[in-house]
Amino acid sequence: MELFFTYDIERLRCYAGVAGNADKISVESHASHLLLSFTDVGYFNYCVCHEPAQLDDVLEHAQTFYASRQIDHHKLLVDEALSQDDHYRFLTNQGYVLKERLMAVQDPIRRLRPMPATANLQLEPVCGQTIAAFTEDYLTAFESEQKNPKTVVTNFRQLLGRPNLGLFRVTNGSDPVGIAVLYGSDGHFFLAGGAILPTFRNNGYHTTALVTRLNWSNAQNARSVISWAYEGGASYRNMLRVGLLPYKCYRVYER
Numbered sequence: 001m002e003l004f005f006t007y008d009i010e011r012l013r014c015y016a017g018v019a020g021n022a023d024k025i026s027v028e029s030h031a032s033h034l035l036l037s038f039t040d041v042g043y044f045n046y047c048v049c050h051e052p053a054q055l056d057d058v059l060e061h062a063q064t065f066y067a068s069r070q071i072d073h074h075k076l077l078v079d080e081a082l083s084q085d086d087h088y089r090f091l092t093n094q095g096y097v098l099k100e101r102l103m104a105v106q107d108p109i110r111r112l113r114p115m116p117a118t119a120n121l122q123l124e125p126v127c128g129q130t131i132a133a134f135t136e137d138y139l140t141a142f143e144s145e146q147k148n149p150k151t152v153v154t155n156f157r158q159l160l161g162r163p164n165l166g167l168f169r170v171t172n173g174s175d176p177v178g179i180a181v182l183y184g185s186d187g188h189f190f191l192a193g194g195a196i197l198p199t200f201r202n203n204g205y206h207t208t209a210l211v212t213r214l215n216w217s218n219a220q221n222a223r224s225v226i227s228w229a230y231e232g233g234a235s236y237r238n239m240l241r242v243g244l245l246p247y248k249c250y251r252v253y254e255r
Contacts, residue, residue: 002104002248003190004228005034005048007183010165012038014158021155026069033058035065037074040151046075048250052087059094063255077102077250088251096253100230105244107225112215113242118172118208123180126167131157134169138179141195170196170209180209182217189217191227194235207238214242 009027015038016025025044028035032051038044047062049055059076066074076096078087088098126134135153139146146152159165164185170178178196182189191213196205210227217225227244229236 001029001034003183003185003188003226004104004192006185007165007190007192008036008044010162010183011159012036012044014162015155017158018154026065028065030061033061035062037066037069037071039069039071042073045071045073046077048077049079050082052078052083055087055090059091073254075099076253076255078253080249080251083251091253094255096255098251099254100252102228102250102252103231103236103246104226104228104248104250105236105239106247107214107218107222107243108245109243110218110222110225112218113211115211115215116204116208118204120171120173121177121205121208121212122171123168123209123212124171126160126169128157128160130169131160131167133176134167134179137169137176137197138193138195141178141197142193143198168209170205172200172205175200177203177205178209180213182213184217184220187221187223189213189220189222189225191217191225201234206235207242210238210242 012025012027016022024039026037032054034048036044036046045066047058049058062074062076076091132153135149135156139149139152159167164183166182168180169176170180177200180194181192183192191210194206194209214225227239229239
């Protein structure tokens with residue numbers, strides 16, 4: 001399973017330990033598809049189809065899965081390399097709408113890169129005293145519509161101390177300018193959430209945070225380093241700029 005899906009599964013299992021969350025979170029992994037749900041967080045309500053040839057069965061299961069949890073909208077991810085036009089037409093006929101293309105990228109060289117000349121930029125590990133500030137910056141940087149940050153802080157606290165997961169505040173001197181996340185498993189690394197606060201964008205901070213995590217991962221003799229971003233977005237352009245290359249594309253449908 002791709003590391004970005006493993007990351008989401010691990011987060012959900014951590015969040016499920018919070019009082020009141022267990023009944024809101026579900027993870028089901030099957031040979032043909034993966035189903036995730038968190039009724040409070042729309043991002044996690046998605047299905048990954050591993051076998052487009054079984055798309056009709058996958059859709060039937062996905063629709064039953066989300067309806068039973070009173071989730072009105074969900075996403076379906078299909079790997080373009082495994083899919084054909086007939087699959088896309090079938091999705092459209094079933095009421096799914098293509099929203100975007102999600103590009104998975106990898107580091108083809110796995111060597112240390114020169115650091116961009118962004119003065120004083122640091123990745124500060126998050127701790128119990130800074131998790132609330134990290135959460136506020138996270139929600140702002142991703143322009144979230146979440147109205148109750150206290151619940152997000154409680155969830156994020158479950159991630160602190162995980163040996164394979166690092167949460168960071170991106171700072172320029174004393175100024176917090178964004179957030180970054182790094183996830184690892186058995187020598188493989190995923191450059192997870194990375195975003196810059198709106199007032200500090202277009203200053204090279206996102207690129208520097210990418211290179212910092214890339215270099216740290218490769219200093220550990222990484223077996224692979226990957227990330228993903230929406231095609232055409234600033235994050236994707238920055239990933240290409242630092243030398244990451246696309247190796248897979250998921251079409252993201254919504255219903």
